[in-house]
Amino acid sequence: MHFPSREQIAALRERYPRGTRVELLCMDDPxxxxxxxxxxxxxxxxxxxxxxxxxxxxxxxxxxxxxxFRIVQKGGQS
Structure with a gap:
């Protein structure tokens, strides 16, 4: 399994801050x-x-x- 770098994790946390609303489009999971x-x-x-x-x-x-999935509304930074 490939784990993202610290920089990639930081970028994800910036792009998807706590409170961000998302809509599920497709997930291959029962x-x-x-x-x-x-x-x-x-x-x-x-x-x-x-x-x-x-x-x-x-x-x-x-x-x-x-x-x-898609972002419906971006959350704010805490």
């Missing part, structure tokens, strides 16, 4: 929320995955470059 589900980014882990709290109650992470 536990994935339905397409169109909205969620809120609660952080970016050290592996570069977006930690998301989905409106369904799920907390399944998004993997940029693998999962398909």
């Amino acid at each position: 536990q994935a929320p339905p397409t169109g589900t909205m969620g809120e980014v609660i952080g970016v882990d050290d592996a570069g995955q977006l930690l998301v709290q989905w409106e369904t109650g799920s907390s399944l992470s998004l993997i940029p470059g693998v999962d398909s």
Whole structure:
């Protein structure tokens, strides 16, 4: 498994700050929320995955470059 560099993690955290609202377009995972589900980014882990709290109650992470999603509203820096 390839892990992103510190610089790549920092860039992801800047692009997807806490509070960013996202819409799921496609995720190849049997536990994935339905397409169109909205969620809120609660952080970016050290592996570069977006930690998301989905409106369904799920907390399944998004993997940029693998999962398909779009930013609906950018969050603010805390």
